Amino acid sequence: MGKRTITAKPREAVLAHRDKLKNLREILFANVVMAGEIPAPTGFERRITRFLSDRFTECGLDNISLDQAGNVAGVLSGKTGGRNLLVAAHVDKIWAETADHTVSVGVGRMSGRGLADNSLGAAVLATLPLILAELEIELDSNLILLGTTRSFGRGNLRGMRFFLENSESEIHSALCLEGIDLGRLSFSSLGMARGEITVEQSSPLDEGSEGGNPSGVVAVLSELVSAMLQINQRESPATRILIGSIEAGSGYSVPPRSGLVRFEIRSLDAGRVARIEREIVALVESFSGRAGISSRIEMIAHRQPGDLGSKHPLVREARETLEALGIESRVEPSVSELASLLEKRIPSLTLGVTRGENRHSPQESIYLDPIFDGLAQLVSVLQFMDTGDFSF
Amino acid sequence: MSGIDDRIARWLETNTFHHSEFWDMQELVRAKKEAGLTISLCIPTLNEETTIGKEIIVFKSELMDRYPLIDEIAVIDSGSTDRTLEIAASYGADTYLSSEILPKHGFRPGKGENLWKAIYQLRGDIICYVDADIKNIHAKFASALVAPLIYRPEIQYVKAFYDRPLALSDDMRPSGGGRVTEILVRPLFSLFFPELTALIQPLSGEYAVRREVLEKLPFPIGYGVETSHLIDLYQLSGLDAFAQTDLDSRVHRNQSTADLGKMSFGILQSFLDRLKTYGMAKDLPELHGLFRQFQAEGRRYEQVTREIFEEERPPMITLPEYRERHGR
Structure with missing residues (x-):
């Protein structure tokens, strides 16, 4: 000083x-x-x-x-x-x-x-x-x-x-x-980690049953985002998970074959950012095990x-x-x-x-x-x- | 016809410019000073609050503050009911109500009226007119029009032309005018004044003219003002008095086909009047000003008539008030 x-x-x-x-x-x-x-x-x-x-x-x-x-x-x-x-x-x-x-x-x-x-x-x-x-x-x-x-x-x-x-x-x-x-x-x-999660339908769709199919892209995106928001609730206000955008589909009746979630983790504590990032990576991997669905995460930016x-x-x-x-x-x-x-x-x-x-x-x-x-x-x-x- | 073709080809070679030829603003300002010229920028308006502020800011910053090329920026308004004048004044333009200039001579609603009164009100040896509805405004809309007048004393009148983004292929550019130009004015020029077809956009609202030319021209107050200017000056001084500058692109609001019909009607009135004046058409009937259009509602067809009368203002030099104010 x-x-x-x-x-x-x-x-x-x-x-x-x-x-x-x-x-x-x-x-x-x-x-x-x-x-x-x-x-x-x-x-x-x-x-x-x-x-x-x-x-x-x-x-x-x-x-x-x-x-x-x-x-x-x-x-x-x-x-x-x-x-x-x-x-x-x-x-x-x-x-x-x-x-x-x-x-x-x-x-x-x-x-x-x-x-x-x-x-x-x-x-x-x-x-x-x-x-x-x-x-x-x-x-x-x-x-x-x-x-x-x-x-x-x-x-x-x-x-x-x-x-x-x-x-x-x-x-x-x-x-x-x-x-x-x-x-x-x-x-x-702020410490920050920015990532993109991609969810894709890897097997052919069963026409007409998507709305009730728990393994469909929309259902997986919904569960994924809910889980991320639960992590967010658990953390102190100084640490946040921001869901910036969710993209899937292009119309009214055709189920999407892929979807994308963009998010950021922000915190003054670099350790918390890293821990939450690991948690989200594990979450995404857990969805990949589901029949007909593949999911992957790409971390595109970090700040200390x-x-x-x-x-x-x-x-x-x-x-x-x-x-x-x-x-x-x-x-x-x-x-x-x-x-x-x-x-x-x-x-x-x-x-x-x-x-x-x-x-x-x-x-x-x-x-x-x-x-x-x-x-x-x-x-x-x-x-x-x-x-x-x-x-x- | 080959003589005309040759003259047009030569004119395109010598009197058609691209704005990039005038990139050196310091040199342009130096040449203007050396020539002892003053330049006024005139923007005629009627309810242009969405675009006028930006035009004033850009012209004032680039052509007055950074490079002292323009001596005054004036907005001459036909009676806007929006905030056009307030916005223009707040960014440093001189603002005038057309009705308050030369009040003894009354007020006619129309763009040509504002352009005519600008000759009385403004001080410049050159007046550069720029429409107020340009969305992609840039300083070149004025600087590249006055530049040929500064560098070439024999040029009297400089028109702007623009790219129109239609069917670009290979290295060919469309080089066309607007719809009214291509459907009405160019065919008429081809028949009666073929050399004037060399002007790529004869109806463009951006042009710069020497005062000694403007003050001698009669001014239709409506749609016919640009067309009659071109014909009158051409008859007086020939094609070599003109030049044109390519300004690349111009983004502005589109007009409906019905509005273009009204414009064409006004232009045609002025054009036919000029044919009579110059003895190029005999036995034309007395022209009335009633334009008829039609609209359909289901199976009902309705006639819509509108009075469009291209009244003309006399050459400004004929007004004693003008001669006194400008020492002519």
């Missing part, structure tokens, strides 16, 4: 930043629209990283590059360059290439697929050099701006992991940007829990900035890029830029006015990171 005495954040300075940043309103909003209208499903982020790369070039960043994982990076060189700060936003979205990505702009809000997760984060990344220039802030440290790929699902944070494993620069501290929710304070990551601690100077700085802005902070453990950073013992936070609603729905919306609170918070925390007066 650092030895610096933390004083209350000068409210006036934060508010002045917020107000001045409104000069960049159209530029930022246009970046949100443009980032928002580029489809970027996980693994197919080339167009949006090109967009960021163009923006970085226009801002005169150094060492603009695309790496093997498809991440895009640019460096705003610091006055002394003795340290390296990282600001990252994942650029992939949960939506398919063919989904309508049209953004609509109303009074005080924008709507469209993926705006909150994470077009706004990417747009802030693209605008950050202009934000610092507008506030006449020159950092001593080098500022690395990183758009990461393959964050969601099977992507398993591959972009951030690749960057951290291969970066030639030592990262001294980092921020991850998420579009929503302003006020979130993520300084810890990590925690910067609520009293860490970086956390206190972020909390005090939110207080200065009149925003209540909310502790929210993360399972995204922050996990990789904490695993490497890099002091890091995830911040939300604004408020919004309907996350992960076609009507996903972000509110525009609070964005400037989010930017003021980002700048304030970045300036603190630049002092370098802390360790993990």
Whole structure:
């Protein structure tokens, strides 16, 4: 921990930043629209990283590059360059290439697929050099701006992991940007195991008897999910099994020949995650013994829990900035890029830029006015990171 | 006909551009300054609250804040009852009610009216018109239209054209206009003004024009405004006054066949009027403005009539108020 005495954040300075940043309103909003209208499903982020790369070039960043994982990076060189700060936003979205990505702009809000997760984060990344220039802030440290790929699902944070494993620069501290929710304070990551269970009918179906067939795919999926929910009930609230989706069949009357369950186990205790994972694996194997049914489980992602601690100077700085802005902070453990950073013992936070609603729905919306609170918070925390007066 | 074919082929070679040719925005802004030009962007509106905000944000950010190419962005509205004007103003556009511009001359409802009044209200040497219903808006919708006017002083009028995603095969692109263009306007141009068929989308609502041209053109206030512009300028200056820019794709709301029928009726009125003006058709009867369509309900067939009258505004240069305001 650092030895610096933390004083209350000068409210006036934060508010002045917020107000001045409104000069960049159209530029930022246009970046949100443009980032928002580029489809970027996980693994197919080339167009949006090109967009960021163009923006970085226009801002005169150094060492603009695309790496093997498809991440895009640019460096705003610091006055002394003795340290390296990282600001990252994942650029992939949960939506398919063919989904309508049209953004609509109303009074005080924008709507469209993926705006909150994470077009706004990417747009802030693209605008950050202009934000610092507008506030006449020159950092001593080098500022690395990183758009990461393959964050969601099977992507398993591959972009951030690749960057951290291969970066030639030592990262001294980092921020991850998420579009929503302003006020979130993520300084810890949950242990997590993510898996997919496939159930298949391996013998021919007895037509017409599926509804009452206890070994049918639907019946097995139902029993399986019930058993997983029972495990969930048994555990403390700090440990959860989340059933993200159940897929089977395509109509009304034809029994499905296969089904799929996607789930995550989350806990602050890595041991519990591992134990529950073993339990679910055994459960799935037990169904495979049933006549006419085969089942298998594939674990596709794991995270180790990590925690910067609520009293860490970086956390206190972020909390005090939110207080200065009149925003209540909310502790929210993360399972995204922050996990990789904490695993490497890099002091890091995830911040939300604004408020919004309907996350992960076609009507996903972000509110525009609070964005400037989010930017003021980002700048304030970045300036603190630049002092370098802390360790993990 | 080979002379016409040759002229069209030459024109396509020299006066048809792709937006990517104008990628260098810094150079474009430098050339604009050197030419001493000012540019106004005009967006005519009527109830466009779902798309107007995005258009303003993108144009203002990219063509005013980042690259100072456009000197003013104006929304000229026919009397929207939704939040079009509020949204446009909140993102920094100058907003005007068409009825409040040149009030002595009254107000006619129609897009052409807004385009005509823009010539009085706006200050630019070039006016770039962009429709408000574009879903996939990008700065090139304006920059790539004004660019030929900046780089080529002899060009007076630049039209946009777009890909239409129909039956793409090998390297051939469809290069077609909309339904009204292909079924009505192109056949008419082929018969009477064959060189104008070189304009791939003559009805496109995105075009940039020099003020000294606009102020001399009469303006039908309705559907016929684009067609009559093309004919009038062609008669005045020939095909070489035109250019066109490929903007790749444009996503917008589709119109019903019945609406396209009304549009075609208005365009045809303007077209026939031009034939008379230029002595190309004799003994045409006096045209009325009653358009007849039919709808069926079971076995009952009902006539639906609508008055569509292509009233025209005179060339702006003939108005004393205009000459005084713009020192002409």
